[in-house]
Amino acid sequence: MHPPSELLPQLLNQPFTVAEARAAGLSRRRTRARDLVNHCHGVRAPATTQNSLLDRLRALTAATGAVVSHLSAAVLWGFPLPLALENVAVVHLTSDPGRRAVRYKNVVGHQQSLEPDEVVAGAWVRCTSPLRTWFDLADILNLDDLVIAGDFLLRRRNPLTTVDALDAFLAGKRGRPGYRRAVRARALMRANTDSPKETELRLLLTRHGLPEPGINVPIFDETGGWIQDPDLSYERERIAIQYDGAHHADPGQRRSDIFRDENARDAGWRVVVLTQTDLDPLAPGMTPTAVTRVRAALEERGWTPEPGRSPRGSAPASRPYDTNGR
Known part of the structure; x- marks a missing residue:
């Protein structure tokens, strides 16, 4: 042969x-x-x-002319997703309303109108823009996961959009499927985060009736020298909260963390260091250790709950994210 x-x-x-x-x-x-x-x-x-996923997407879009969308576009953009969804082999493709939705094995075909600025042409495939991708996730993710994905859009380093652009985009989606959940998520989203765990921890604390902490607000010593940007903090009570992921176990990183936190304590700050174990309740219905530790630090510094303020229900168990240890 x-x-x-x-x-x-x-x-x-x-x-x-x-x-x-x-x-x-x-x-x-x-x-x-x-x-x-x-x-x-x-x-x-x-x-x-x-x-790879990209190879499959290139092949499918070449055959169909469709646009990569929803979870598949979210993976391409690097959105933080629950691992159960991020590793799903199903591909999402969107076609114009006048064309038949794509029908292949392990493909979810969608039909929806996309504005020109909602499609980004990459080197190999066309996919929905970051804003459109996030909006499409409103029908797939639960509220907390949608907030986490939204904070990723507005992250501190290399954000994918701005607050003004996000609000203008949402204003044009009124009445569309997913709009109400997207608006609910928008009210909980904050700019300048560094990791999904920052968002997850912030939502956990506020859901349990604690005041909303600041995000990556810098701490300075009495001479004006920079000490650190804690993940979350309460400036009035001078409490810094650090979430340490897996990479903080590295000896070099650990030494840096100790030096970082000792400098903050020398400047009069109470430092609370949390890990994934603190976010997970020990048993169903129990308050996660992260909440009890932060509440104790606040009370130690003179904070008292507002009259009539109570936790907004128990927090869901934290979800695994591929956050590279952060």
Whole structure:
């Protein structure tokens, strides 16, 4: 059996449609050769290419002309998602209302109108913009997860949008599916976070009746020298809250953390260091240790609950996120 003929350069290392292959001079038999894989009907790719999510998306969008959306777009943008959703093999694609929704195995096809600025053309695929992707997640995620994803949009480093742009976008979605939950999430979203765990911890504290802490507010010593930007803090009570993820166990990072916190304590701050164990209740219905420890620190510094203020129900168990240890 003769080996298949070499592919043309424009067909190497990427998916291509059968129509593109025929236009390049490949025979029907060549498109069925063993060195090509069939990601979906009408699309081929060299077997040497990696079978990653991006490869699948490139193949599917090449065959359908659809836009990557919803959870698939969220993964491409790097949104923090519960691991149960982030690792799902199902692909989400959106087509214009005038076109039939995509129907393939392990594909969820959507039909919806997308404004020109709601589609971003990347090097390999077109996907929904960060704002549109977040809005589409309103019908998929629970409220806390939607807030966490929204805070990611407004994160301190390399934000994907601005508060003004977010509010203007939402104003134009009034009455659309998902609008009400998106508005509820917007009321809880805050800018300048560094990690999903900051958001999760903030929501946990406020849900249990504690005042809302500041986010990454810098601490200075009496000479004006910078000490640290704690994850969360209460300036009036001079309480700094740090969430230490897995990477804080590194010896070098641990030494840096100790130096950081000792400087804050020398400046008169009470430092509360929390980990994932503190966010998880020991048993259903129990108050997480994070809440009891922060409440004790607040009371130690003279804080008292507002009259009539009570926790807004028990907090849900914290969800796993791939946060790289933060």
